[in-house]
Amino acid sequence: MKKPTIVIGSDHAGFGLKEYLRELLEELDYPVEDLGTDSRDSVDYPDYAEKVGRAVAGSRNRKGILSCGTGVGISIAANKIPGVRAALVQDPRTARLAVEHNNANILVLPGRPFSRKKIAPIVKAWLESEFAGGRHGRRVGKITRLEKKYRP
Numbered sequence: 001m002k003k004p005t006i007v008i009g010s011d012h013a014g015f016g017l018k019e020y021l022r023e024l025l026e027e028l029d030y031p032v033e034d035l036g037t038d039s040r041d042s043v044d045y046p047d048y049a050e051k052v053g054r055a056v057a058g059s060r061n062r063k064g065i066l067s068c069g070t071g072v073g074i075s076i077a078a079n080k081i082p083g084v085r086a087a088l089v090q091d092p093r094t095a096r097l098a099v100e101h102n103n104a105n106i107l108v109l110p111g112r113p114f115s116r117k118k119i120a121p122i123v124k125a126w127l128e129s130e131f132a133g134g135r136h137g138r139r140v141g142k143i144t145r146l147e148k149k150y151r152p
């Protein structure tokens, strides 16, 4: 099966992690699109959540990885975009379950602090997992209906 393109983005606090992600994803042979930021200069995380969220929402062969300092702000912002299911995870187990149970199409990682040793197994677990469907499909369907129900 064709590997998905991984769209990455971060604010300044996630910049170091994002730079490492590009290396890691290229090593793993995934096509990568880097939507910034491009330096450690201060920027606003919702702007990068929007860029990556728009690229991923509704696309079959794109997934995203986002980072800010804690991962919290950029998750909240990305999850405002219909079709985005962004999951801030702590370890390989939550990364795997975020896909199997929640069909998470964006992985979110805290950029401060981060350890290369810890990040690689989390990213691999997320990339290699598949949505389990069944009762989880019903629940994710209800999330999609919430988007429609509360659309302004």
Ligand code: RB5
Pocket (backbone or CB within 6 Å): 011, 013, 014, 045, 068, 069, 070, 071, 072, 073, 074
């Ligand atoms: C930026 O200083 C910081 O607030 C941001 O990276 C993030 O942690 C927000 O949730």
